[in-house]
Amino acid sequence: MSKLPRPAVIRLGAVASALALVVGVALAQTSAIDEIAKYRAALQDGNPAELWEARGELLWKEPRGPNKVSFQKCDLGLGPGVVKGAYAQLPRYFADADRVMDLETRIVWCMVKLQGFTEADAKKNPFGAGERKADMEALAAYVTSESRGVKMNVAGTHPKEREAYRLGEKMFWFRGGSHDFACATCHSADSQRIRLQDLPNLTKKEGAQKGYTTWPAYRVSQGELRTFQWRLYDCFRQQRFPELEFASDASIALTMFLAQNANGAAFDAPAIKR
Amino acid sequence: MTKRIIGWAIVGATTAIVIGCATAPTDAETTAKATQVLKASFKARGQAGMDRLDQDETQKTCSEYAGKPVPKDVAEKIEKINLVAIK
Numbered sequence: 001m002s003k004l005p006r007p008a009v010i011r012l013g014a015v016a017s018a019l020a021l022v023v024g025v026a027l028a029q030t031s032a033i034d035e036i037a038k039y040r041a042a043l044q045d046g047n048p049a050e051l052w053e054a055r056g057e058l059l060w061k062e063p064r065g066p067n068k069v070s071f072q073k074c075d076l077g078l079g080p081g082v083v084k085g086a087y088a089q090l091p092r093y094f095a096d097a098d099r100v101m102d103l104e105t106r107i108v109w110c111m112v113k114l115q116g117f118t119e120a121d122a123k124k125n126p127f128g129a130g131e132r133k134a135d136m137e138a139l140a141a142y143v144t145s146e147s148r149g150v151k152m153n154v155a156g157t158h159p160k161e162r163e164a165y166r167l168g169e170k171m172f173w174f175r176g177g178s179h180d181f182a183c184a185t186c187h188s189a190d191s192q193r194i195r196l197q198d199l200p201n202l203t204k205k206e207g208a209q210k211g212y213t214t215w216p217a218y219r220v221s222q223g224e225l226r227t228f229q230w231r232l233y234d235c236f237r238q239q240r241f242p243e244l245e246f247a248s249d250a251s252i253a254l255t256m257f258l259a260q261n262a263n264g265a266a267f268d269a270p271a272i273k274r
Numbered sequence: 275m276t277k278r279i280i281g282w283a284i285v286g287a288t289t290a291i292v293i294g295c296a297t298a299p300t301d302a303e304t305t306a307k308a309t310q311v312l313k314a315s316f317k318a319r320g321q322a323g324m325d326r327l328d329q330d331e332t333q334k335t336c337s338e339y340a341g342k343p344v345p346k347d348v349a350e351k352i353e354k355i356n357l358v359a360i361k
Contacts, residue, residue, distance in 0.1 A: 163299075163307075166299075166304050166308075167304065167307060167308045167311055169340075170304055170305055170308035170309075170337075171308050171311075171312055173337050173340040173341065174308065174309070174312060174329075174337050175329065175333040175336050175337045176326055176327050176328075176329055176333060177322075177326045177327075178322075178326055180333060182337065184340070184341060188341050203341065236316075240322060240326065241316060241322060241326055241327065242316040242317060242318050242319055242322045242323065242324055242326055242327065243316060243317050243318070243319035243322070244315060244316055245315050245316060245317060248314070248315030248316075249311045249314065249315050250311050250312050250314075250315030250316070251315065253308075253311060
C-alpha cells in the first residue's frame, strides 16, 4: 500500500466506498422486497376477501331486480349459470351482445337483460367506500373465486377479440395527461416500485401473469375488495388522466390485452395486497 | 385429380391471404381507433379535463414506438422540439 502514490490510494478508496454503497443499497432493496413478501404471505391466512365472496354468492343466487330473477341464467361464456372457470376465459366475445365483454360488463348485461335493472342502476356504485359496500365487488369476488387455480385461457380468436387486444396494447403505451404518463411508464421495466408496492413488468410474460392473476384483491390499506376495473380506474387517476368510465370500451380493451398476456398461468385471486 | 386439388388449395390459400391483408387494419388505423375509444371512455373530473388526452407531437411519437428504440433522426427531432419548449 505504501508503494502506491497518494492520489491512487484516494481513488481506490473512493471506488471501494462507492462499491460498498451500491452493494449496500442493492442488499437493502432485496431485503425490503423479501420482508414485504413475508408480510404478504402472513396476510394470506384469513383473507377478508372471503367475506366478499360469500356475499357475492348470495347475491348471485338471490332473485333480484324488477324481474325478480337470479343470475343463475346469466351466461358468462360457458353456458347459463356456469361460474366455475368462467373468469379464466374472460374477456370474450358474446354473440348475444355482439361485443367483447369483461366480467363486470357481462354482470351489468345480465342485470339489465335478465333482472330488469336499468343500465344506469346496474352501473351505479361499482366501487365500495366505507359503509357503502358495492354489490359489483362482491359479485366479482364470488365469480373470480370460482376460477382459483384454473389456467388463464383467453382465446382471442374472434375478430372483435383480436381488435380489442390490439386497441388495448395501443392504450397501454398511450402517453398523455399533465404528467406525461402511460401505463407503460410504471409497467414496462423490471424492479419498479411505488412505495411498498411492486410494479410488475407487464411487457414480460411472467410479469403479466403475476400482475393479472392476483386481481381482484382485498386491499388492507383500504379495507375493501377491489376488482380489475378498479385497478385500471385508480391507475389512470394516479396518472392524472380524466376519470375512466366504469365498464367502458377502453377498460375492456386494456383488460383483454392484459388478460390474454397472462394466458397459461393459474388464476390466483381474490388475493390480498397491502 | 391430385393436381386439381393442389390447384384449388393454392387458389384458396391465396384468397385467404388477400382477404386477410385487405381486412387487417394498419397500425395507423389501430392507433386512430384506440385514441377515439380512449376519448369516449373517460369523462372530465375536477381539474383533470378531457384535454389531458390530447397528445402533443412528442407524446404521439413516443407512444407510437411503444418502448422500441427510436431512430436517431426522430430522437433528434423530439429533442429539438423539447429544447425549444424550455423557457
